[in-house]
Amino acid sequence: MTDRELFIQAQDAMQYAYAPYSRYSVGAAVLTGTGEIFRGANIENASYGATLCAERVAISSAVFAGHKDDLIAIAICASSGEAVYPCGICRQFLFEFGADIRVITGKTVEALEIFPISELLPNGFRLENK
Template sequence: MDAKIDDKLLAAALAARENAYAPYSKFTVGAAVLADDGRIFTGCNVENASYGLTCCAERNAIFAAVSSGARSFKALCVVADTDAPVAPCGACRQVLAEFPFEKIILANCRGQVKITTADELLPYGFGADALTKNK
């Protein structure tokens, strides 16, 4: 994947961040997912007064992709206004482990970027394959 695609994903994630609903934390996050077929899906974080009902930008982007029929992905980009590139929470890391991603792009609003993988983010994660190995 080339830098132009990464830049396009970052731009989409930054745009999605503008739609975030974060009245409690004021921590707005955007994400963009690139499906294998070239479609880009975005998501933003949506908070709730009952914090457990909040949904992160990464999961919203992945769920939007899945609900549109995408099942395999090339990349995910997540961005927030942080000092260093932002990383997904544990719940999002587990959702990332469910689907094959070639790379994960962590970014901040200052243009800093770190490229990683789902395996690096969740080295001992599990998916459907782990559930069937013990049967």
């Protein structure tokens, strides 16, 4: 699975977004060490604070399937056609599962930007007993 292929998976996942309020759809695709892909899209709510970002939907799906220790990368894309970067909550959510997880974003599949999550979230929070 190349970065481009993962980004295309994120683009495809965007169609499942539930975004009646913002009309801003986001798709995400997580790659695991076994080569499996878990996808997600944003799910908004009339109570805005209950909204879930695409990244957390995809990561939750992967973790629930047993992939808490082998998340390799997450690709993200948005309906705006601009490169989209994870919000602060999603950066912390991702960091929980590994400081080296790669975040892949970009305006198009030909212009990808790639960052380790530790670069997007320096000094991410960890409980000492984990």
